[in-house]
Amino acid sequence: xxxxAFNRTLQGSGASRRLRTSGQTPGIIYxxxxxxxxxxxxxxxxxxxxxxxxxxxxxxxxxxxxxxxQVLLRDFQxxxxxxxxxxxxxxxxxxxxxxxxxxxLHFVNAEVSPAVKLHGxxxxxxxxxxxxxxxxxxxxxxxSVDLANIDVGHSIHVADLVLPKGVTVIAHGTNxxxxxxxxxxxxVSAEATATAEAAPxxxxxxxxx
Numbered sequence: 001x002x003x004x005a006f007n008r009t010l011q012g013s014g015a016s017r018r019l020r021t022s023g024q025t026p027g028i029i030y031x032x033x034x035x036x037x038x039x040x041x042x043x044x045x046x047x048x049x050x051x052x053x054x055x056x057x058x059x060x061x062x063x064x065x066x067x068x069x070q071v072l073l074r075d076f077q078x079x080x081x082x083x084x085x086x087x088x089x090x091x092x093x094x095x096x097x098x099x100x101x102x103x104x105l106h107f108v109n110a111e112v113s114p115a116v117k118l119h120g121x122x123x124x125x126x127x128x129x130x131x132x133x134x135x136x137x138x139x140x141x142x143x144s145v146d147l148a149n150i151d152v153g154h155s156i157h158v159a160d161l162v163l164p165k166g167v168t169v170i171a172h173g174t175n176x177x178x179x180x181x182x183x184x185x186x187x188v189s190a191e192a193t194a195t196a197e198a199a200p201x202x203x204x205x206x207x208x209x
Contacts, residue, residue, distance in 0.1 A: 001049070001052075001054060001055055001058055001060050001061070002060070002061045002062075002063065002068075003041065003046075003049070003060050003061065003062045003063065003071075003090075004041070004042065004045075004063050005027065005029075005039040005040065005041050005062055005063065005064050006024075006039060006040045006041075006064065006065075007037070007038070007039065007040075007064060007065065008026060008027075008038040008039050008040040009038070011038060016087075019040055020043065020084065020086070023042070023043050023044065024040045024041060024042060024043050025040065025041045025042075025043040025046050025085045025086070025087065025088060026038070026039075026040055026086075026087055026088075027039045027040065027041055027087060027088040027089065027090065028087075028088075028089055028090070029062065029069075029071060029090045029091075029092060030089070030090075030091060030092070031091040031092040031093075032092035032093075032094060034092065037064070039064065039090075041088065043084065043085055046085050046088060047083055047084070047085050050076060050085065053104055053141065053142065054141050055073060056073055056104070057101065057102075057103050057104060057139070057140070057141050057142065058139065058141055059071075059072065059093060059136045059137075059139060060072065060073065060090070062090060069092060070092070070093045070095070070136060071090040071091060071092055071093060072090065072091050072093055072099060072101060073088065073089075073090060074089045074090060074091045075088070075089040076088045076089065093136045094136075095135070095136055095137065096135070097135075097136075098133050098134060098135055099133070099134065099135075099136055099139065100131065100132070100133050100170060101131075101132060101139060102129045102130065102131050102132075103129060103130055103132050103139070103140055103141075103142060103143055104128065104129050104141075104142045104143070105125070105127060105128055105129055105130060105142065105143055105144075105145050105178065106142045106143070106144050106145065107123070107125055107144075107145045107147055107179065108144055108145065108146055108147065108148075109146055109147050109148035110123045110147040110150075112148055113147050113148055113149065113150045113151070113181070114149070114150070114151040114152075115147075115150050115151050115152050115154070115181035116181075119151075119152045119183050120183065120184075121152045121181045121182055121183045121184075122181070122182060122183075122184060123147055123150060123179055123180070123181045124179060124180050124181075124182070125178075125179055126176075126177045126178055126179060126180060127158075127176060127177070127178045127179075130143060130158070130161075130169055131169065131170040131172070132163075132167050132168065132169055132170060133167075133168050133169075133170055134164075134166050134167040134168065135166060137166075138164065138165065138166035138167055139167075140164045140167060143161065143163065143164070143167075144162075145161060145178055145179060146162070147179060150179065150181045151181060152181050152182065152183055153181070153182070154180075154181055155177050155178075155179065155180040155181075156177070156178045156179045156180075157175045157176065157177055157178060158175055158176045158178060159175045160178070161178065
């Protein structure tokens with residue numbers, strides 16, 4: 001994704017406030033061998049870009065004065081109640097150095113799992129993102145969590161995930177739970193209903209002695 005920015009010379013809260021009033025958002029680029037650079041971005045374009053998942057989890061091509069560099073969005077601040085981005089931080093990336101980034105999880109195939117299809121269970125998403133390490137070129141926009149085989153009372157853990165090539169999870173001491181399946185209290189599964197319905201018919205069909 002491409003981001004257009006402009007060099008910003010004036011600093012301080014007053015200058016930032018005037019910048020926002022004019023429809024721009026102050027920001028900074030840091031990291032690598034170069035010094036930090038103060039920038040300004042189109043506030044409306046940045047606000048809408050932040051709504052896209054790819055903007056948070058992809059390497060961005062940030063262009064200043066016709067020169068492009070690869071960066072990651074590292075942080076941003078929103079106004080408490082206005083649709084306004086107050087500030088944005090970007091970090092330069094080196095193609096040969098690994099980056100650490102939180103990547104969103106996409107949960108798929110829950111509707112065909114035994115837990116949901118046979119037992120009417122609810123699959124709870126315990127994690128919504130993973131902290132990963134990889135080269136910039138290998139950074140995925142998201143990681144899929146296949147729920148097709150999950151059954152009631154079972155869980156999917158980080159170690160069960162199929163990760164994209166070149167991507168490793170940054171461990172936090174335990175094999176974290178990603179998703180679990182459980183039946184709501186008072187809910188009767190399709191399997192139990194079928195068994196209950198079949199019982200009277202079976203009894204009626206049984207020959208008398």
